[in-house]
Amino acid sequence: MDRTQRPRSVLDSLGEELIGILTPVSICMFTVVLLVCLLNSDPFSSASFSSIATAAYSETDSDSPWDKLLGAFLNSLVFVAAITVATFLLVLLFYLRCVRFLKLYMGFSAFVVLANLGGEISVLLIDRFRLPVDSVTFSILLFNFSVVGVFAVFMSRFSILITQGYLVVIGVLVAYFFTMLPEWTTWVLLVALALYDLAAVLLPVGPLRLLVEMAISRDEDIPALVYEARPVIRDDSRLVQRRVWRDRRSSQNDDDLENNEVVNVVRAEEDEQRSEISVPLIERSRPESSETFLEGIGLGSSGAIKLGLGDFIFYSVLVGRAAMYDLMTVYACYLAIIAGLGVTLMLLSVYQKALPALPVSIMLGVVFYFLARLFLEVFVVQCSSNLVMF
Amino acid sequence: MHRSFEIIGKVMTVAAGIGYALLALGPSLSLFVSVISRKPFLILTLLSSTLVWLVSLIVLSGLWRPFLPLKANVWWPYTLLVLSSVCFQEALRFLFWKLYMRLEDVLDSFADRISRPRLFLTDKLQIALAGGLGHGVAHAVFFCLSLLTPAFAIIALAFVTIHTFSMVIAFEGYAKGNKVDQVIVPVIHLSAGMLTLVNFASEGCVIGVPLLYLVASLTLLHCGKMVWQRLIESRNQSGPTLR
Numbered sequence: 325m326d327r328t329q330r331p332r333s334v335l336d337s338l339g340e341e342l343i344g345i346l347t348p349v350s351i352c353m354f355t356v357v358l359l360v361c362l363l364n365s366d367p368f369s370s371a372s373f374s375s376i377a378t379a380a381y382s383e384t385d386s387d388s389p390w391d392k393l394l395g396a397f398l399n400s401l402v403f404v405a406a407i408t409v410a411t412f413l414l415v416l417l418f419y420l421r422c423v424r425f426l427k428l429y430m431g432f433s434a435f436v437v438l439a440n441l442g443g444e445i446s447v448l449l450i451d452r453f454r455l456p457v458d459s460v461t462f463s464i465l466l467f468n469f470s471v472v473g474v475f476a477v478f479m480s481r482f483s484i485l486i487t488q489g490y491l492v493v494i495g496v497l498v499a500y501f502f503t504m505l506p507e508w509t510t511w512v513l514l515v516a517l518a519l520y521d522l523a524a525v526l527l528p529v530g531p532l533r534l535l536v537e538m539a540i541s542r543d544e545d546i547p548a549l550v551y552e553a554r555p556v557i558r559d560d561s562r563l564v565q566r567r568v569w570r571d572r573r574s575s576q577n578d579d580d581l582e583n584n585e586v587v588n589v590v591r592a593e594e595d596e597q598r599s600e601i602s603v604p605l606i607e608r609s610r611p612e613s614s615e616t617f618l619e620g621i622g623l624g625s626s627g628a629i630k631l632g633l634g635d636f637i638f639y640s641v642l643v644g645r646a647a648m649y650d651l652m653t654v655y656a657c658y659l660a661i662i663a664g665l666g667v668t669l670m671l672l673s674v675y676q677k678a679l680p681a682l683p684v685s686i687m688l689g690v691v692f693y694f695l696a697r698l699f700l701e702v703f704v705v706q707c708s709s710n711l712v713m714f
Numbered sequence: 715m716h717r718s719f720e721i722i723g724k725v726m727t728v729a730a731g732i733g734y735a736l737l738a739l740g741p742s743l744s745l746f747v748s749v750i751s752r753k754p755f756l757i758l759t760l761l762s763s764t765l766v767w768l769v770s771l772i773v774l775s776g777l778w779r780p781f782l783p784l785k786a787n788v789w790w791p792y793t794l795l796v797l798s799s800v801c802f803q804e805a806l807r808f809l810f811w812k813l814y815m816r817l818e819d820v821l822d823s824f825a826d827r828i829s830r831p832r833l834f835l836t837d838k839l840q841i842a843l844a845g846g847l848g849h850g851v852a853h854a855v856f857f858c859l860s861l862l863t864p865a866f867a868i869i870a871l872a873f874v875t876i877h878t879f880s881m882v883i884a885f886e887g888y889a890k891g892n893k894v895d896q897v898i899v900p901v902i903h904l905s906a907g908m909l910t911l912v913n914f915a916s917e918g919c920v921i922g923v924p925l926l927y928l929v930a931s932l933t934l935l936h937c938g939k940m941v942w943q944r945l946i947e948s949r950n951q952s953g954p955t956l957r
Contacts, residue, residue: 333830334833334837335753335821337754338755338821339754339757339758346757652856655859656768659764666758666762692772695776699776700772700775703782704856704860708861713857713866713869714903
């Protein structure tokens, strides 16, 4: 009585690539919120976090708001200046074709992040939950974890799920440490970085734009930490997921493909040695190519959507900082960031050139945070305390 | 750290918190896992719908901010509050539907371009369901997340049901020009909002909450009947041609 196989509807597979990038971003943000909630329940135990982002001014509770604002500005200025210098250094090294050195440095920085920051957070978690673990076992596990992570991030033949998992873990670790910055500094820093990203990618003299143009002209990859969603190839009957975006690139017309890349630089820091590790990060997205093969409204792209790890980190920092106030602000900021990411990807498919991924999301996130904090809370309390709902 | 917990003034265990949250959002979670997570487009619809309704709540709270905090135990300002909010949201629902029609046109022309069938009836119903679920989740999270209490979780569950399914009714009503469906949705929303005002009276929630659940089940029944009729209709139309 029924038809045997209904033809597949358009709705079945549209928007898959977008979900493929939204899921890890959401997981990263959720994990950071979880860590913030678990580890920050005791406000008196938070140690002061000293890093280059607080070099100019360290906030204390007794300062006036104007002082705090001024101090936050100074901190952000120092941080953005340091990042600019590091990015120009990266551009120089890439220009001189020291790619091998860059790759080694990336591996080293990934190892340091996983071992050092990962170890610190693990210790905090063990302390919080009173897990019985001895130090020998712990160091062996940590060492193995970090080494596998370095391999996962740099060997191209590694299982994609593990690579993606490790990249998300690196993002979570760095983001958690950034949330420990003082409050005003965090917000001003996020806005400053969004503006920096805008300038560095769109201005002709911006370092990221130079980097992207060099990479395109040489047809090379920038050695960087990039999250790559699984590329999807479709047969008529089922989905086959393979990691073939490199092969596809060579087999298709150059007219059809354009690389749109955005590079975002992030800096991971350690407390003790005050050494700085700069980790360049890329977002690249390929618009649709041949229509017979794929669907494209801007949602379906050939190959993978790649998002730089810096974007993961700063989205999670924003949401983590919102979590320190209330869960309502987390909810508002999460939706704002996702909306910003969607808008950015749509702009990318319209403008077909390198676009920064941070500004729209961060701006929306900051706006929604302050709106939620100022307006929503009072309204909700009014209604909730009287069991009024609509 | 969490201002909400200060307001309650008691220590809430994690297990209790998760329990209350699941009470309000459990059915939506199962709807999500079984229907929405299968199709990526529906997840995107859910997210955009939640965003739209969150923005509407922000606008409402911005508009009402100068008048808050309201005097305690006086119930008529709350009537105004509920009335204005419901009117605003129903107007927004109509706009949302207009936007959805544009999207449907885009999707249909896209489907023609890649020579795939146009949107089926079930697709349209699923999109409406995702939109409604977004509405329900936005409201439940907004009202319920800060103050996780059992009373609120129970009320939120009723509202999630109402919002989820009235969106389906509304979309079909606007699409077919069916006056009954178009009118019944604002009526349901308004009556549900007004019913919560009953909670002001002492022991009012003993009457208010069951009535609320009555409204929720009415919504469910009406939606189910309407969807069943539409499906039968469309099967009769297309039945003989498909073999």
